[in-house]
Amino acid sequence: MRIVSLAGGIGGARFLRGLLAATPDSEITVIGNTGDDITLYGLQVCPDLDTVMYTLGGGIDEEQGWGRQKETHVVKEELAAYGVEPQWFGLGDRDFATHIVRTQMLKAGYPLSAVTEALCARWEPGVRLIPMSDDRTETHVVISDGQGRRAVHFQEWWVRMRASVPAEQIILVGADQARPAPGVLQAIADADVVILPPSNPVVSIGTILQIKGIREALETKTVVGVSPIVGGAPVRGMADACLTAIGVDTTAQAVLELYGSPLVDGWLVAEEDAGVRLDGVRIEARPLIMHDVESAAAIARAALDLATELA
Ligand code: GDP
Ligand code: FO1
Numbered sequence: 234m235r236i237v238s239l240a241g242g243i244g245g246a247r248f249l250r251g252l253l254a255a256t257p258d259s260e261i262t263v264i265g266n267t268g269d270d271i272t273l274y275g276l277q278v279c280p281d282l283d284t285v286m287y288t289l290g291g292g293i294d295e296e297q298g299w300g301r302q303k304e305t306h307v308v309k310e311e312l313a314a315y316g317v318e319p320q321w322f323g324l325g326d327r328d329f330a331t332h333i334v335r336t337q338m339l340k341a342g343y344p345l346s347a348v349t350e351a352l353c354a355r356w357e358p359g360v361r362l363i364p365m366s367d368d369r370t371e372t373h374v375v376i377s378d379g380q381g382r383r384a385v386h387f388q389e390w391w392v393r394m395r396a397s398v399p400a401e402q403i404i405l406v407g408a409d410q411a412r413p414a415p416g417v418l419q420a421i422a423d424a425d426v427v428i429l430p431p432s433n434p435v436v437s438i439g440t441i442l443q444i445k446g447i448r449e450a451l452e453t454k455t456v457v458g459v460s461p462i463v464g465g466a467p468v469r470g471m472a473d474a475c476l477t478a479i480g481v482d483t484t485a486q487a488v489l490e491l492y493g494s495p496l497v498d499g500w501l502v503a504e505e506d507a508g509v510r511l512d513g514v515r516i517e518a519r520p521l522i523m524h525d526v527e528s529a530a531a532i533a534r535a536a537l538d539l540a541t542e543l544a
């Protein structure tokens with residue numbers, strides 16, 4: 234079976250690990266979010282692509298859910314000793330190497346999709362990982378604080394401020410000019426089923442859907458989504474702060490309505506959210522907490538079964 238899945242970071246990566254376990258013989262293409270990307274110390278950092286690559290390649294820090302396992306932070310300490318900013322974003326030494334290789338290749342003229350393929354040659358994630366676009370986009374968040382009303386990079390709001398200041402707007406800078414990366418629309422056209430994993434509906438899935446042509450391509454396919462909201466709360470992280478910013482309730486119902494029909498054909502909700510309804514969408518209730526690979530695989534199997542029935 235040919236499967237396309239969109240993906241953000243932790244939620245996407247853990248789901249994909251389950252999907253691979255559930256269907257090892259399928260050909261899986263992952264369209265990764267690059268709206269979280271940030272340039273730090275001259276280096277191009279792609280947190281969501283790296284989270285998928287490290288998680289599926291066996292290099293992720295399991296507790297944290299991002300960054301490398303057995304990580305050290307000597308470079309970060311040395312940068313801090315020079316007083317170099319920002320000091321609120323923690324890049325580890327092993328992780329630094331990824332950003333150095335990526336930046337070197339980008340500077341040599343390779344597009345991000347080719348760079349990602351080269352990085353994945355080492356990690357062998359078992360999926361084809363394509364960034365949503367080779368064109369640079371960045372998610373910015375409009376806030377009002379002691380320094381007035383201003384836009385900050387998504388990572389500054391998310392990591393430095395822990396989303397404690399309300400977001401007035403969330404904007405994907407560069408969205409108008411960004412085209413899908415090579416292979417994205419073809420993979421969607423060739424897919425038997427498309428999965429929306431339980432990734433952040435605003436700054437992961439919502440970001441990918443803003444790239445011209447992607448939503449339209451998905452609307453022609455059988456798409457099954459997994460709710461990232463369980464019992465009115467994001468299972469981990471602060472997705473509620475992103476949903477509030479765009480005027481959407483933190484419920485499995487509201488996230489389904491945000492994606493809408495005809496995009497979504499099937500929607501998996503947690504058992505406590507079994508009352509969710511939307512015309513044109515088949516809804517099934519399942520345990521949706523990813524405790525480990527087995528529970529993630531059970532969710533993935535349920536999504537595939539529903540997609541196969543609807544296709
Ligand atoms: P990020 O880029 O690292 O924030 O990761 P994603 O965008 O891929 O996913 C983050 C979202 O995953 C969170 O907002 C949660 O709502 C969702 N999530 C995390 N763990 C689970 C889980 O075990 N089950 C479900 N259903 N959703 C989860
Ligand atoms: N998240 C944090 O909360 N603090 C960090 O210092 C941090 C560093 C970091 C470095 C590399 C990387 O790939 C991810 C990193 N993250 C960090 C996670 C990440 O920035 C966010 O959780 C996501 O971008 C939100 O979707």
Ligand code: CA
Nearest residue numbers: 241242269281
């Ligand atoms: Ca992310």
Ligand code: CA
Nearest residue numbers: 452495496498
């Ligand atoms: Ca559809």
